[in-house]
Amino acid sequence: MNIIEGNLRLNGDEKVAIICGRFNHIITDRLVEGAEDSFKRHGGDTNKLDLILVPGAFEIPFALQKALESGKYDAVCCVGAVIRGATPHFDYISAEATKGIATAAMKSGLPVSNGVLTTDTIEQAIERAGSKVGNKGAEAMTTIIEMLSLYKAMEK
Numbered sequence: 001m002n003i004i005e006g007n008l009r010l011n012g013d014e015k016v017a018i019i020c021g022r023f024n025h026i027i028t029d030r031l032v033e034g035a036e037d038s039f040k041r042h043g044g045d046t047n048k049l050d051l052i053l054v055p056g057a058f059e060i061p062f063a064l065q066k067a068l069e070s071g072k073y074d075a076v077c078c079v080g081a082v083i084r085g086a087t088p089h090f091d092y093i094s095a096e097a098t099k100g101i102a103t104a105a106m107k108s109g110l111p112v113s114n115g116v117l118t119t120d121t122i123e124q125a126i127e128r129a130g131s132k133v134g135n136k137g138a139e140a141m142t143t144i145i146e147m148l149s150l151y152k153a154m155e156k
């Protein structure tokens with residue numbers, strides 16, 4: 001049986017964008033740090049890494065669509081933090097962000113990851129932004145690194 005899978009090695013040529021929703025920036029700044037750290041650790045050249053900032057998670061899919069259409073990037077990593085609090089906004093924003101990211105990704109055929117946290121509390125968000133439960137920004141970057149390599153392996 002031929003097993004086709006990716007690895008976590010970048011060669012330094014990959015052009016990657018992080019798209020970050022600034023809302024809850026205390027959390028999202030940590031997700032960006034995690035994503036950048038993962039990119040560097042896996043051999044990426046930070047001169048080829050762009051950070052695109054949007055107001056909130058709702059706007060991520062719009063910027064993602066543009067980034068993918070621009071032809072400038074090999075892969076895009078999305079990060080944001082939607083925290084339930086007392087707002088009914090939570091359900092709309094988290095659903096639109098998730099759906100929009102998946103739709104844009106599917107259309108482009110390029111590796112895209114969803115590192116948008118959707119949590120009930122700020123504590124849960126902190127736990128996923130570089131403490132108890134790891135850093136979901138780093139995980140999202142690691143995911144596109146693997147998918148980049150997988151897509152290459154699938155073309156052979």
Ligand code: INI
Pocket residue numbers: 021022023024055056057058059080081082083084087089090093
């Ligand atoms: N945006 C977030 O990224 N996280 C949130 O928790 C959030 N809440 O709670 O309102 C949020 N709202 C802003 C939203 O993403 C848009 O920027 C805004 O609705 C303008 O379109």
